[in-house]
Amino acid sequence: MEKGAITQYIDVAQVVLYFFWAFFLGLIWYLRREDKREGYPLAYERIDTAPYLNFPAIPSPKTFFLAHGGSVEAPRASDPQIDYRAEPVAPFIGAPLEPVGDAMLSGAGPGAYALRADTPDLTLEGLPKxxxxxxxxxxxxxxxxxxxxxxxxxxxxxxxxxxxxxxxxxxxxxxxxxxxxxxxxxxxxxxxxxxxxxxxxxxxxxxxxxxxxxxxxxxxxxxxxxxxxxxxxxxxxxxxxxxxxxxxxxxxxxxxxxxxxxxxxxxxxxxxxxxxxxxxx
Incomplete structure (x- = not known):
């Protein structure tokens, strides 16, 4: 092979660009996994689509220590779901939910809420805020x-x-x-x-x-x-x-x-x- 046949087509800028692409791809992969720490695993309306939504895989649990004592793991082994009382108005995915029974207490639509901790928010001194x-x-x-x-x-x-x-x-x-x-x-x-x-x-x-x-x-x-x-x-x-x-x-x-x-x-x-x-x- 003629001397310089490979290196004459490669320069520092090109190498840096390739490293940047590799780094950026790895960063996207890492962030996409980390954003699955909260709210996962998901509840799917169609089971056959679940494998595709799990790419990339959910990361391994991390333990987070809370400011006022105690700890919490994320992602959780099983994410608790609100027992809302509503049914889809049509047989297709993403159809609006119609409350069943008392709509004010159905937990659906504008009455939806998150299952946050059943503890009060505290000040830095440890008093209820x-x-x-x-x-x-x-x-x-x-x-x-x-x-x-x-x-x-x-x-x-x-x-x-x-x-x-x-x-x-x-x-x-x-x-x-x-x-x-x-x-x-x-x-x-x-x-x-x-x-x-x-x-x-x-x-x-x-x-x-x-x-x-x-x-x-x-x-x-x-x-x-x-x-x-x-x-x-x-x-x-x-x-x-x-x-x-x-x-x-x-x-x-x-x-x-x-x-x-x-x-x-x-x-x-x-x-x-x-x-x-x-x-x-």
């Missing part, structure tokens, strides 16, 4: 249950919150009447739940009229009318407040409970009345 103002006013955390049968354990590093108050320049929703989408009164705001890390209102605690029950109302689903001393809620009817998912303990809310509460109000935007499910035309 979202608490009622009666707790965030500087008093020691109270953990006795008043809305359920379970009693929450004392959180790690439990102590005192800073002294949080509502700004006097804004209307105080406590004592205001909560009005549903039908214009009827559902109850009265009993307390305000704040996020002590973000320093904003997350929920309103509503005492339902004629009962000893309180439910949480997400601030994003409410509109405060300070002049008429009322809180308007367009998502659900006054009678539907009684079915809002309850929290297990009086002074803290878990990730899962937040998902279920917000999903209920979200479901109301479509399923609260039959008219909302009809065509706009």
């Amino acid at each position: 979202i608490v009622p103002l009666r707790i965030a006013s500087g008093e020691k955390l109270v953990t006795h249950a008043t809305q359920g049968t379970e009693t929450a354990p004392e959180p790690p590093n439990s102590g005192h919150y800073k002294h949080y108050t509502l700004s006097p320049r804004d209307p105080d929703p406590r004592g205001m009447t909560v009005i549903g989408a039908d214009g009827r009164a559902a109850g009265t705001v009993q307390d305000v739940w704040i996020d002590v890390s973000e320093v904003l209102i997350r929920y309103l605690e509503v005492a339902l009229t004629g009962t000893n029950t309180t439910v949480l109302l997400p601030m994003t689903f409410s509109s405060i009318d300070g002049r008429r001393r009322r809180v308007n809620v367009d998502a659900i009817l006054a009678s539907q407040f009684a079915q809002v998912p309850k929290i297990k303990t009086a002074n803290q809310v878990t990730f899962l409970e937040e998902e279920q509460i917000c999903a209920y109000y979200g479901a109301g935007t479509l399923y609260a009345t039959l008219q909302r499910r009809e065509s706009l035309l």
Whole structure:
């Protein structure tokens, strides 16, 4: 072979380009496997397509240590699925789901939610991050249950919150009447739940009229009318407040409970009345 017959067609730039292609292909392969750590294994509508969707294969489990103790593996051996109550409206893949039974609690459509951990979000000090103002006013955390049968354990590093108050320049929703989408009164705001890390209102605690029950109302689903001393809620009817998912303990809310509460109000935007499910035309 003539001297230089191969190298005269190869230069440094070409070698670098080939290495870059190989590196980029490996990077895509690695990232495509790593993005399967959450939400896998999947639930397939057609079993015969499952092998193709598993390429590349799901990676081996990794153990992640949580900030406040404990650990979690991802991907999980079996990914828990929400037991939603809905059926496809047509016999083809991807057909819309029609709720079965009470659409507000079906877990489908705008009422869908994720199965997050059934533990409260914590601050860096180990205290529940979202608490009622009666707790965030500087008093020691109270953990006795008043809305359920379970009693929450004392959180790690439990102590005192800073002294949080509502700004006097804004209307105080406590004592205001909560009005549903039908214009009827559902109850009265009993307390305000704040996020002590973000320093904003997350929920309103509503005492339902004629009962000893309180439910949480997400601030994003409410509109405060300070002049008429009322809180308007367009998502659900006054009678539907009684079915809002309850929290297990009086002074803290878990990730899962937040998902279920917000999903209920979200479901109301479509399923609260039959008219909302009809065509706009």
